[in-house]
Amino acid sequence: MRRRALMASLAALAAAPGRVARAQEAPIPIGLVAVLSGPNAAYGTAIRAGVELALGQVNAGAARLRLIVEDSGGSKDGAINAARKLIGRDRVAAIIGPTLSNEMFAMGPVTNARGIPTIGTSTTAGGITDIGPFIFRTALPEADVIPVTMKKAASRGVKRVALMYANDDAFSKSGFEVMRTAAAGTGFTILTVESFGSRDTDFSAQLTKIKGLAPDAVGISALVEPVAGVLLQARQLGFGRETLFIGGNGSNSPKLGQIAGTAADGLIVGSPWFIGKQDPLNLAFVAAFRARFGRNPDQFAAQAYDTLGILAAAIARAGNADPARIRNALLKTDRVGVMGPFRFTERRDPASTEGVVVLEMQGGAFRIAG
Numbered sequence: 001m002r003r004r005a006l007m008a009s010l011a012a013l014a015a016a017p018g019r020v021a022r023a024q025e026a027p028i029p030i031g032l033v034a035v036l037s038g039p040n041a042a043y044g045t046a047i048r049a050g051v052e053l054a055l056g057q058v059n060a061g062a063a064r065l066r067l068i069v070e071d072s073g074g075s076k077d078g079a080i081n082a083a084r085k086l087i088g089r090d091r092v093a094a095i096i097g098p099t100l101s102n103e104m105f106a107m108g109p110v111t112n113a114r115g116i117p118t119i120g121t122s123t124t125a126g127g128i129t130d131i132g133p134f135i136f137r138t139a140l141p142e143a144d145v146i147p148v149t150m151k152k153a154a155s156r157g158v159k160r161v162a163l164m165y166a167n168d169d170a171f172s173k174s175g176f177e178v179m180r181t182a183a184a185g186t187g188f189t190i191l192t193v194e195s196f197g198s199r200d201t202d203f204s205a206q207l208t209k210i211k212g213l214a215p216d217a218v219g220i221s222a223l224v225e226p227v228a229g230v231l232l233q234a235r236q237l238g239f240g241r242e243t244l245f246i247g248g249n250g251s252n253s254p255k256l257g258q259i260a261g262t263a264a265d266g267l268i269v270g271s272p273w274f275i276g277k278q279d280p281l282n283l284a285f286v287a288a289f290r291a292r293f294g295r296n297p298d299q300f301a302a303q304a305y306d307t308l309g310i311l312a313a314a315i316a317r318a319g320n321a322d323p324a325r326i327r328n329a330l331l332k333t334d335r336v337g338v339m340g341p342f343r344f345t346e347r348r349d350p351a352s353t354e355g356v357v358v359l360e361m362q363g364g365a366f367r368i369a370g
Helices: 002-015 041-058 076-088 101-113 142-155 170-185 204-213 224-236 255-264 280-293 299-318 323-330
Strands: 028-034 065-071 118-120 135-137 160-166 189-196 217-221 244-247 268-271 335-337 340-342 357-362 365-368
Touching (some): 041 280, 041 299, 076 101, 101 118, 118 299, 142 244, 142 268, 142 357, 160 170, 170 189, 170 217, 189 204, 204 224, 224 244, 255 357, 280 299, 299 323
Parallel strands (some): 118 135, 160 189
Antiparallel strands (some): 268 357, 335 340, 357 365
8 A cells, every 4th residue: 555655646746846756755855966165156056956846845744855065066076076075975866967968978977887877968069968877968969059049140141251269178179169150050151169178267369360261250169258258359359240249158158248337238049948938837937936035047957957857757757766667758858848748859959950940149138049
């Protein structure tokens, strides 16, 4: 009878994430590895908020899942050490994170070797799921998003582009390769390719060269802080609104507007989510997020929110905390969340790209690009 009660409760959790499996005596520990300090903390802070909001809804009324959070600090070693703590000390059944692709390439082999399902919510670089069979991601790869952005640029008359990228991290380099391929595939002439370090603050040499070539658009593949720095310096050097700036997934943060202000106006970027999406699930998510945190969610919070729901439902289907069973249950995901319909491919990437929209920064906030 106890077993039947447990399975009934687990089935209820899978069907309705806000309802709790009460028969589980001890909550199942799951880990979150996120960048919560340093220059990229805006991403990790949003991810943590999205996970915690979903966890509260899943656990409403009784403890079912126990979240243990580790700050990676944005470094490879920090991510590896965080994973080792979660696996060895806390005996987690699964891990959400880490935040950055660089971190996943370092941490993923550790968790995969230990057979711990690991779900990246923001790791968009190519090759992430090639790490191993226990590595998943709910973030759309850049290869699925950037071509949509390039098509939008073409519709605005762009024909000649310059490309810039940070040459010292996996995410930015992978995004740049996608950007270059997508630009060529769209028929753009690539006038020049300029690189910089992700901690650089002076981009004047690269931007002066680009300005002399008079491109219609400048594509930038980097995390949010260097992108903001490029935009601020570009405006100082006289780049007008006639030059379109195109971002990759690193630009999908409200922090871009907070740092660059009006210098970021006009930048376009592809995204699998938009706050203004008029869908009941999304409206409820946005309202709940605002009520709890006093601010608007971003794409990273939305992806993390859905990811916790996906993981909770997989644990329910698995019937216990065995990581191998959870991994197999994740592969059977078929769920509708705030990001829209979601399934994993056999390679553990998102199966659908139908929700990609192109956003434009205006007045410090994103809106649907016209």
